Amino acid sequence: MNQDISGVRICFVIPTYNEALNINPLLRQLTELYRDPDVAFLIVDDESPDCTASLVRDFISKVDSRVHLLQGKRRGLGDAYVRGMTHAIDTLGADVIVQMDADFSHDPAVAGKLLDHIVGGADVAIGSRYVAGGSLDKRWHARRRLLSRWGNRLARWIGGLKGVSDCTAGFKAIRADKLREAKIESVRARGYVFQVELLHRLIRCGARVVEEPIHFRDRERGETKLGMLNMLEFFFNILWLRLRNHITFIKFSLTGVCGVFVNLGSFSLLLEFGLHKFIASPTAILASIVSNFLMNNYWTFGDRVMVGRKSVRGFKFIVVSLIALLVSYTVFVVLSMLFPKALPVLLQAAGIVPGALLNYYLNSRWTFREAPREG
Ligand SMILES: Nc1nc2c(ncn2[C@@H]2O[C@H](COP(=O)(O)OP(=O)(O)O)[C@@H](O)[C@H]2O)c(=O)[nH]1
Ligand SMILES: [Mg+2]
Numbered sequence: 001m002n003q004d005i006s007g008v009r010i011c012f013v014i015p016t017y018n019e020a021l022n023i024n025p026l027l028r029q030l031t032e033l034y035r036d037p038d039v040a041f042l043i044v045d046d047e048s049p050d051c052t053a054s055l056v057r058d059f060i061s062k063v064d065s066r067v068h069l070l071q072g073k074r075r076g077l078g079d080a081y082v083r084g085m086t087h088a089i090d091t092l093g094a095d096v097i098v099q100m101d102a103d104f105s106h107d108p109a110v111a112g113k114l115l116d117h118i119v120g121g122a123d124v125a126i127g128s129r130y131v132a133g134g135s136l137d138k139r140w141h142a143r144r145r146l147l148s149r150w151g152n153r154l155a156r157w158i159g160g161l162k163g164v165s166d167c168t169a170g171f172k173a174i175r176a177d178k179l180r181e182a183k184i185e186s187v188r189a190r191g192y193v194f195q196v197e198l199l200h201r202l203i204r205c206g207a208r209v210v211e212e213p214i215h216f217r218d219r220e221r222g223e224t225k226l227g228m229l230n231m232l233e234f235f236f237n238i239l240w241l242r243l244r245n246h247i248t249f250i251k252f253s254l255t256g257v258c259g260v261f262v263n264l265g266s267f268s269l270l271l272e273f274g275l276h277k278f279i280a281s282p283t284a285i286l287a288s289i290v291s292n293f294l295m296n297n298y299w300t301f302g303d304r305v306m307v308g309r310k311s312v313r314g315f316k317f318i319v320v321s322l323i324a325l326l327v328s329y330t331v332f333v334v335l336s337m338l339f340p341k342a343l344p345v346l347l348q349a350a351g352i353v354p355g356a357l358l359n360y361y362l363n364s365r366w367t368f369r370e371a372p373r374e375g
Helices: 023-033 052-062 077-090 108-119 142-157 176-181 194-204 228-245 247-272 277-300 310-338 344-367
Strands: 010-016 039-045 067-071 096-099 124-128 172-175 209-213
Touching (some): 010 077, 023 039, 023 052, 039 052, 039 077, 052 067, 067 077, 077 096, 077 176, 077 194, 096 108, 108 172, 108 209, 142 228, 172 176, 194 209, 194 228, 247 277, 277 310
Parallel strands (some): 010 039, 010 096, 039 067, 124 209
Antiparallel strands (some): 096 172, 124 172
């Protein structure tokens, strides 16, 4: 640590489950590295059967009373972090939280660099494996590497955390006021996906995030607690994070799916009734455009405060529909000429794609444009 941190109350929050082999050497190293009386160390242990907690108690009474122990029932890593961070802020009065694992995967000396970033103005400093200069232990076997890399990719793309390289990192320094603002006590994720949900909330609160490259060592002692259930929870929670913030997009997609059924359904029906395909096609496109409009107006964009009067919207809608119809129909006609033997319903389906995209773009940006929010 290079910068002066006097007066800033720092609390390391370290969850443990069966870390009897690691806890003493870890606490020794941490308490020797960070000697300031304003630094505290909170171990959050969930009834580890290997008596991790009693080793912590011994350490507190015999070596350093800046160490604290918080015990609870085992409900997952995220739950332990929520309890630990809340306790560190509300009871121990922490201004900055450092979260890290107990198995030496996170080098205690690097915590100082993370704290330097916080003193330098960051709200969140991540010990990052995937930023330039960061690395993973060669001993981490292929399955874990793959899981970690893809977990990160998923979090970035589906979870909407595009600016961050290591979204699943468990080594971070975070300002307590940002944690309060992010309403940490209401984080839903119980397992490892806690890291992603927390980061997501912090970024939504406007937190300034920096990444410090680290070398991530595999644990020397004890076993990993990452199980199949954690992985499933991870996936569904990431998906939920995305969905919650993109309800409009989901409603639009569902509307689109209904539109496809209306389009292809009415097209097939009209063909059944003997209508020529070049007449059936635009009629079916029109039917789907009308069904899409009704669903979008009353459902997808129903809660938008929109620009302009209803009659103007109706006019814009007709213009957009005609453009979309023209595009879809042109694609259908061109494909029908290129592939005269192809199933007409397939060609009709191919025409839907460009028409629907254009339809959404123009309707969202123009017909159903949202009024700018005040304040
Ligand atoms: N309190 C608590 N700590 C946990 C729980 N699950 C894992 N941990 C701790 O969280 C940290 C990371 O877990 P670990 O098993 O090393 O995960 P890995 O590094 O992803 O293999 C370690 O310090 C574990 O002891 C839990 O359910 N409760
Ligand atoms: Mg570990």
